[in-house]
Amino acid sequence: MKGGLFSSLCSALLLLLGQNAAGHEHGQLEGYETSKWVLRRSAGAQYACKCYPGDSCWPNNGQWQKLNNTVNGNLRINIPPGAPCYNTFKGPLGDVRTYNKPECDRVTANFADEQFQIELPAAGLWTYFTNDTCRPTTTPTDTCTLGYYPVLVIKAKTTAHIQAGVKFARDNNLRLIIRNTGHDFLGRSVGWGALVINTHSFQDIKVSNSYSGPSGYKGSTITVGAGVQAFQALKKLNALSPPKVMVTGECATVGVAGGLVQGGGHGPLTSLYGFLADTALEFKVITADGALKTANANTNADLFWALRGGGPASFGVIVEATYKTFDDKPSAGVLLDINLNGAADPALFWEGIRIFHSYTTHFVDNGLYVYYELGTAGQNLHVHPFVGVGKTPAELQAVLQPFLDDLNAAGVPYTSSAANFKTFYDLYQAQFETEVAGNSALTGGWTIAREDVAAEGGNDAVIEAFKTVLGAGSFMIGHIWSAGHGLPQAEWANSAVHPTFRQVVDKLITIVPVSGNAPLADKAAAQDRLTNVVDAALRKASPNGCAYINEADPYEPNWQTAFWGDNYARLLKLRQKYDPNGVFYAVSTPGTEKWVQIETGTRLCLKL
Known part of the structure; x- marks a missing residue:
């Protein structure tokens, strides 16, 4: 949701953030600060879980207000896209009246449009992993819940906002999701009870005729912010004289810095130039300690290698990426x-x-x-x-x-x-x-x-x-x-x-x-x-x-x-180096062997 309705709801709901139900009893958890973990049992096994609304370790109202001040008022309560079609959104932080027919009509008309979903704060383009909750409806009395959508979103506008979000999630043991476009099949852009850092506003694009950094490459480049999509980068390169091109995904709406390159990034030019990861020259990346690092062939070279296909949402938040570009051809x-x-x-x-x-x-x-x-x-x-x-x-x-x-x-x-x-x-x-x-x-x-x-x-x-x-x-x-x-x-x-x-x-x-x-x-x-x-x-x-x-x-x-394959052992060591406590998470990525979503796919927990 955009505009005044979303803003007013955020103001009202932010007051509810510290009003939590009684938390669960904590036991002794070796190697962890037990006040930040919730112990659960499921199917006969014991788990140490991240903090969620209703847990005693969930941040109080003052902590959330402080975070909101730190990110210049860009903390938002997340409400599902279809909520304007319902009388009431029954969220984990309280009920809110949401029906708005013009907004409902707009959402309904655009629900299948990728770019519409991308511009929302925390929507997933494919809905299975949201629990398919709160889809547009013509029956306002139906129930709209949050499902497996995240609870809160930081619409980051600066690097400092991302750093603040990473540190807050780390210090409070919250499930953290990094979301640019929501262009994901595996549900990595959504997650029950999570805090999202949305990087889509990072839209800078810079092109150069030559590269002076490490690696021996001296050709043309493009440097893109985390929010730049394939169609934007290609349009910028096409306007050059002569026109240039870069490796991107087949889909024009996918982001070109983030999950795409961290997974590898294949597309129509792969037979000519390899994966997008093969063309990467440098990253600006925020790691789990909240530090902004440069990663290239000379500086943090191990991190640079891992970010090039070693797993999305595993080693850090890419803020900016530089790639090789190539002459476009008939x-x-x-x-x-x-x-x-x-x-x-x-x-x-x-x-x-x-x-x-x-x-x-x-x-x-x-x-x-x-x-x-x-x-x-x-x-x-x-x-x-x-x-x-x-x-x-x-x-x-x-x-x-x-x-x-x-x-x-x-x-x-x-x-x-x-x-x-x-x-x-x-x-x-x-x-x-x-x-x-x-x-x-x-x-x-x-x-x-x-x-x-x-x-x-x-x-x-x-x-x-x-x-x-x-x-x-x-x-x-x-x-x-x-x-x-x-x-x-x-x-x-x-x-x-x-x-x-x-x-x-x-x-x-x-x-x-x-x-x-x-x-x-x-x-x-x-x-x-x-x-x-x-x-x-x-x-x-x-x-x-x-x-x-x-x-x-x-x-x-x-x-x-x-x-x-054989790269996994090295990636696992690097994950332990750069994110030893699991600040970042995406299913089936290096170092997540003991992480499980229990209780019908809701709580993210470590199996003890």
């Missing part, structure tokens, strides 16, 4: 659909999919990027687009022709169209489709290794796995690229991303629809289906693959190896 794109809806010949459809996927190594070896969707609604392969950066339409057509010839020979019907663009930026604007927010689903994923798809019978095994995925009611998104194709092998180990990614030819996202407020048994069944049926089929088909932390099952088995 580019060609092809859109293709295999659509057999209404045709009773699934064998022909799957033959088309088999042919398509058999060319993954051919596509990446020729420097292409391919984005595709394989859906459950009928028999449909939607490739939007094949991307040939630096290629003419004729050159792209020559790469694709053997694939098209095989489709024709098999009698697989398809439609396609080709287009030529002055720059990759123009292609990016024209051919990548807009994504939507507001959906509820579990996501998972796996990668297909080159050696597995190229082995005898290997591609057939992958296609059988695809059949299992769709047969289980899942939807799938593929990204065909090679993060090792255009990047010198000598640079592969400079970032913390899983070494296996250098041999990947297809990175898959799997999506299992399920409502965030579904019965617990239904949620458990959906999670089991994702982990043990959908993604299990892909893991079996490509045993030499790996998983991508930003687009994966949050409960991926053997996640340490799946996400980081």
